[in-house]
Amino acid sequence: MKENISKSILRVDSRKKINGEAKYISDWKFDNVLYAKTIRSTVAKAKILSITLPEIPAGYYIVDKNEVPGINRMQTVVSDHPVFAENDVQYIGQPILLVVGPDREIIYSIVAKIEIQYKEQEALFTLEEAEKKSTVFTDYHYRKGEPETVFQQSGQLIEDEFTTGYQEHVYLEPQGIAAEFKEDTLFVYGSMQCPFYVKNALLDTMDLPEDKIRVVQTITGGAFGGKEEFPSLTACHVAIAAHKTRHPIMMIYDRSEDILCSTKRHPSKIRYKVAFDKNNQVLALDVDVLLNAGAYNGLSPAVLQRAIFAAGGVYNIPHINVRGRNFMTNAVPSGAYRGFGAPQTIFGIEMLFYNIAVKLGVDPLEYKMRHLLKKNDPTSTGGQIREEVKLPEIIKKVIEKSDYYNKLKTNKKYQGIGISLFLHGCGFTGKGESVINGKITLEKNKDIVTLKVSSVEMGQGAETALRKIVAQTLKIPIENVIYGEVDTGLVPDSGPTVASRTTMIVGGLLRETAMEMKTRWNETEQFEISKRYEHPKYLHWDDDNFSGDAYPVYSWGANVAEVEIDPVSYEITIKNIEAVYDVGVPIDNRALKGQMQGGIAQGIGWATIEVMESENGKLKQSNLTDYKVPTSMDIPEIHCSFVLNPYEFGPFGAKCAGELPSVGVPPAVAEAVANALNKTINHLPITPEKLMEIDNGN
Amino acid sequence: MVIEFYLNNEKKKIDIDASARLLDVLRENFGLTSVKEGCGEGECGACVVLVNGRAMNTCMIPVASIMGKSIVTMEGYKHTDRYKAIETGFMEAGSVQCGFCTPGFVMATESLLNQNPNPTDDEIKEGLSGNLCRCTGYNMIIQGVRLAIEKGAGLW
Ligand code: FES
Ligand code: FES
Numbered sequence: 001m002k003e004n005i006s007k008s009i010l011r012v013d014s015r016k017k018i019n020g021e022a023k024y025i026s027d028w029k030f031d032n033v034l035y036a037k038t039i040r041s042t043v044a045k046a047k048i049l050s051i052t053l054p055e056i057p058a059g060y061y062i063v064d065k066n067e068v069p070g071i072n073r074m075q076t077v078v079s080d081h082p083v084f085a086e087n088d089v090q091y092i093g094q095p096i097l098l099v100v101g102p103d104r105e106i107i108y109s110i111v112a113k114i115e116i117q118y119k120e121q122e123a124l125f126t127l128e129e130a131e132k133k134s135t136v137f138t139d140y141h142y143r144k145g146e147p148e149t150v151f152q153q154s155g156q157l158i159e160d161e162f163t164t165g166y167q168e169h170v171y172l173e174p175q176g177i178a179a180e181f182k183e184d185t186l187f188v189y190g191s192m193q194c195p196f197y198v199k200n201a202l203l204d205t206m207d208l209p210e211d212k213i214r215v216v217q218t219i220t221g222g223a224f225g226g227k228e229e230f231p232s233l234t235a236c237h238v239a240i241a242a243h244k245t246r247h248p249i250m251m252i253y254d255r256s257e258d259i260l261c262s263t264k265r266h267p268s269k270i271r272y273k274v275a276f277d278k279n280n281q282v283l284a285l286d287v288d289v290l291l292n293a294g295a296y297n298g299l300s301p302a303v304l305q306r307a308i309f310a311a312g313g314v315y316n317i318p319h320i321n322v323r324g325r326n327f328m329t330n331a332v333p334s335g336a337y338r339g340f341g342a343p344q345t346i347f348g349i350e351m352l353f354y355n356i357a358v359k360l361g362v363d364p365l366e367y368k369m370r371h372l373l374k375k376n377d378p379t380s381t382g383g384q385i386r387e388e389v390k391l392p393e394i395i396k397k398v399i400e401k402s403d404y405y406n407k408l409k410t411n412k413k414y415q416g417i418g419i420s421l422f423l424h425g426c427g428f429t430g431k432g433e434s435v436i437n438g439k440i441t442l443e444k445n446k447d448i449v450t451l452k453v454s455s456v457e458m459g460q461g462a463e464t465a466l467r468k469i470v471a472q473t474l475k476i477p478i479e480n481v482i483y484g485e486v487d488t489g490l491v492p493d494s495g496p497t498v499a500s501r502t503t504m505i506v507g508g509l510l511r512e513t514a515m516e517m518k519t520r521w522n523e524t525e526q527f528e529i530s531k532r533y534e535h536p537k538y539l540h541w542d543d544d545n546f547s548g549d550a551y552p553v554y555s556w557g558a559n560v561a562e563v564e565i566d567p568v569s570y571e572i573t574i575k576n577i578e579a580v581y582d583v584g585v586p587i588d589n590r591a592l593k594g595q596m597q598g599g600i601a602q603g604i605g606w607a608t609i610e611v612m613e614s615e616n617g618k619l620k621q622s623n624l625t626d627y628k629v630p631t632s633m634d635i636p637e638i639h640c641s642f643v644l645n646p647y648e649f650g651p652f653g654a655k656c657a658g659e660l661p662s663v664g665v666p667p668a669v670a671e672a673v674a675n676a677l678n679k680t681i682n683h684l685p686i687t688p689e690k691l692m693e694i695d696n697g698n
Numbered sequence: 699m700v701i702e703f704y705l706n707n708e709k710k711k712i713d714i715d716a717s718a719r720l721l722d723v724l725r726e727n728f729g730l731t732s733v734k735e736g737c738g739e740g741e742c743g744a745c746v747v748l749v750n751g752r753a754m755n756t757c758m759i760p761v762a763s764i765m766g767k768s769i770v771t772m773e774g775y776k777h778t779d780r781y782k783a784i785e786t787g788f789m790e791a792g793s794v795q796c797g798f799c800t801p802g803f804v805m806a807t808e809s810l811l812n813q814n815p816n817p818t819d820d821e822i823k824e825g826l827s828g829n830l831c832r833c834t835g836y837n838m839i840i841q842g843v844r845l846a847i848e849k850g851a852g853l854w
Binding site for chain 2: 008010011013014015016017018019020021022023024026027169170171172173174219220221222223224254255256458459460461590591593594597598599600601602623624625629630631632633635637638
């Protein structure tokens, strides 16, 4: 009988996590370990005039910029963040030095006596100020058709603007990392998504040969992008300390330190200009995307690319002009967060279409559907939609299941319903996958197969999904497929665990390799097969002009949200979420539903209660008491279903999935709120205070 | 200060600073690492254990206050039949993703079912509202609790 890949199996890692035996990095023990505490800038922008240290007891150490064996910059897309501050600081929370030693109480007493004198300088805090002063890190541009001509000739124009706030990842396990030297080899262990990013950063900073650095991922308690580039920085810190002291070093952040200095979702502002044809169809779109990158550019250019390539949403707009800029401000650097820039622009485009439809007095969903992309249509970067676009089927399903039109009619004031349509480009943007050129290895020893990849299990279910793909391809029990320890000394670089690429790209390679292994199954000797990813030949991408296929394929979806608003307190209650997705073929129905529900919960949080604001460069929220994330009381029953649409290069037809739910749900919630009050919503998060103002007409 | 208490049904005695957090004492002095620190502020529930059968956040409890009390962590609880029912329920419902919140949810579930063996959905939600999970969106945890009730019929 043919096994169905989507049929759910038990997660392979759940028992040890339920019974508490799973060891996260903070549960590890090292002999003679020293702990590290980071001293950080308390000012937003300054020259460091002097650092006065108290007497340092024997066995305690100060580790700073002078101890860096190699380059004092953290390697990422733009390697501009100093590992330790040099003569200046650019944001509150910037690392200056470490205090290292065996007893944490004594470390704290040393920390309390360190005095840093600053000469403060004028700092930039908001996106508005940054735009005025043009502190642009990155300025991107692309266009399709002839938007300028259309705008010149067009009579009626609509302009609109949307803004979104920070979001903190709140992976439940805070950042944690450790390092030790075993003879002359450096080992770094920690909670991370991208062991090879960490290794490459260490190569720069530690000035060690390639074979003297090993990075080992430990069981990771959630990440969501927050452990994409950030652990490269903390890894450098502990590695330098281990290098200096020749002791194992451990550095576990508490929640408030984590919130203070780790990356966040980019606050954004998105401006639109729209020109129409005589039937009120959107003919041309001008989009201006502004992201607050914080004090260093880091990974932000990559985030900005995904943001701008998603600017047209699921719509076929003949003429489009897109500009995207990352701005420098004296704030904690923004970085990767599930969706990677797309949630901001998808919110913008969805609300724009909603606002236009309301202005025109037509049904928003019907208006959106008049513009849908279909197979063979050009993408906004002039690539091509190559797959069947199943949005009509998805929409039909979601409106039936949610009883959308009926509720739209019968809802009373303060009850609202909204619908969002969205897509997500699968895998790295542009030529990313060709650059990474991911490699995997499958090893066969008798009837046991070991898969060697650098993709990590971080809660999303990668271990189960990848083992399942191999097991089902080889038709062997999943217990016979071992997930090799993710140690850069033992596994090839199959790329980082990001961009919803693991199942589709790495899983695809594993399936292909397993099929080859199957033909050699009767060989008695141990053997291994390695494969590298090859980007489908028919895809073209020009990175200088941003033209061509930004992604090999897309996943799609529609969400309906129902809300109720308290007429006095203006608190929003989410009553129901109905979600339908095309992610190709689900590798495991239940695991995938879990991903979708979790991603939706984060999206609901970002859209409503997750408020993070900065005042003069200082974050007003410093812990989970003032930064609220949804609890079981805030999340309704979330209904998810899938429309099948196999992708020929995905394993068993699978496409990307993990980010899609966080991209899709915020505009559905915002539309539902707009619908409930008959007002426009142009900002996330929608707090009760703002909603009260909006409802009272300010 | 010398504190005597029961830990996973064994009598223990420890001489320690009275203000030490129970969380640190369990993790560091007794090596019980199922007890996790997610916030240190009583907001996330990752550090929950049973104190005289009730779920409590150990990051908020000074060790002095447990004198004479009974503390149960996952290390002890995992040998019980009730635990088995919760384990099966959580595994089958998909209640676990990254797992960092999970021991806390198991403890909260025990505490809830101990007080109310037949909770409604709303009561389950409320009973678990002191525990944060960033991965699952809670639906499958609630379902896990429901399954545990079914599997463990008669145990609570
Ligand atoms: S660590 Fe105790 S409640 Fe979060
Ligand atoms: S499973 Fe990750 S926080 Fe709950």
